[in-house]
Amino acid sequence: MVTGPGQVEIADVPEPTAGPRDILVRPRACGVCGSDGFYISIGGIPPRQGATILGHEAAGEVVEVGAEVEGVSVGDHVVVNPMAEPTGIIGNGGASGALAELLVLHDAVAGKSFAVVPKDLPWEVAALNEPMAVARHAVNRANPKAGDKVVVFGAGPIGLGAAIGFKSLGASHVVVVDVVASRLERALAIGADAVINSAEEDVRERLLELHGETGGGYHGTKPGTDIYLDAAGVPSVIDTVLANAKHGATLSIPAVHKKPVEVDFGALLTSEITIVMAMGYPTEIFEVTEDIIANQDKYAKIISHPVPFEDVLEGIKLASTPGAADKVVITMG
Structure with missing residues (x-):
């Protein structure tokens, strides 16, 4: 969490819960974007300056599925569309971020909020989905x-x-x-x-x-x-x-x-x-997913520094240091 200008800390927050139209995801990997370093430098994004949870390049395991959600089951592996979250863009000033133990996708819809990926796709490669959509x-x-x-x-x-x-x-x-x-x-x-x-x-x-x-x-x-x-x-x-x-x-x-x-x-x-x-990914967030699955060995080579979550602060610092790393992905077990 960004707690002030130039300050990022590991913080305890209330555990999120999923409603009947939501799914609860346990992030397993999350890329660090250049924008994360910018958010840290300015102390977070309004209206959550001083309390901005980071992480928008997420892949994770589904741990709970609301009764009204279709197309996904507990245990599925998913990649996430941070732009589709109705509570605000995930990791970009919204109410949640993916550099966390749990992430709720509200009003979750397969093909809009998330896409299911094969379980043999490495987590860190799956987490490339969002930047590769860009x-x-x-x-x-x-x-x-x-x-x-x-x-x-x-x-x-x-x-x-x-x-x-x-x-x-x-x-x-x-x-x-x-x-x-x-x-x-x-x-x-x-x-x-x-x-x-x-x-x-x-x-x-x-x-x-x-x-x-x-x-x-x-x-x-x-x-x-x-x-x-x-x-x-x-x-x-x-x-x-x-x-x-x-x-x-x-x-x-x-x-x-x-x-x-x-x-x-x-x-x-x-x-x-x-x-x-070209900015963002108006239609490409899950268009690119099949290509990542088909060419996962090539995409894996983009990752220069996989960093375990226990070293997340060092990983964020590494990603924010010009010339120090090409692509940092935080892995969470």
Whole structure:
């Protein structure tokens, strides 16, 4: 629980109970999101500043099912949609959070509040469902077609999830760009066709080699990349994409840019580039679940630091320290 600016503690709260339309879940794994560090820095989210329970990337075991709830049984393993909770977004200022021993899903509906997953799916992999839905929404916003050539900037969890998503939807070649060698190694491990270290290599020249040349005339010669995805959130990525995008290319931006980015629309006119923003997961929260189940070995490689709940405070600190960890998932027995 966030108890004040920069303060997070393990606290005792009343044990939740489930009504006839609810289910009670025992969280078994919960990812730590970058937003959690932000909530800690500001002392929690109104109206629960000083008492914000963390955790929204949850997978758990059902321990009680209300009499009116269908499609789930005690003992089932589920992934959770934090946005569907009527008492407020789970772990994002709502009345509950998943970094807890018990979690109630009120007015629980299968396919809306939760989805049942196979019992052999590792808890920590199942807990990737929520952030991978964010990645899948960014992929969907790019409207990929079979055979597309794709570049993903940023090999953090969202970028890697997007890379897997593009491959699952039929992309012929996916390149991941980053400046950290270990992240690029992980990108290759999850199935990227190639990687580029932009601190050491010329991105344009490498893309011309990997995706061929296209254009000519007033478009100029450009790499044959169809889709770019910005999961890095730095201005240099936007500059690189807009300078090299071929006619009709698409740029999807799920990254949070903390500073304004200057764009010369006059220079972009002839490219007819499509730029789309991507936030959250309007429809993807359980769309991505089947892909995680089918490609669980790839998704498992996204997790850099599984941390047991007894070390949860250290895990949160680790996740909030820039460059210290790529993806922290807290495991609860």
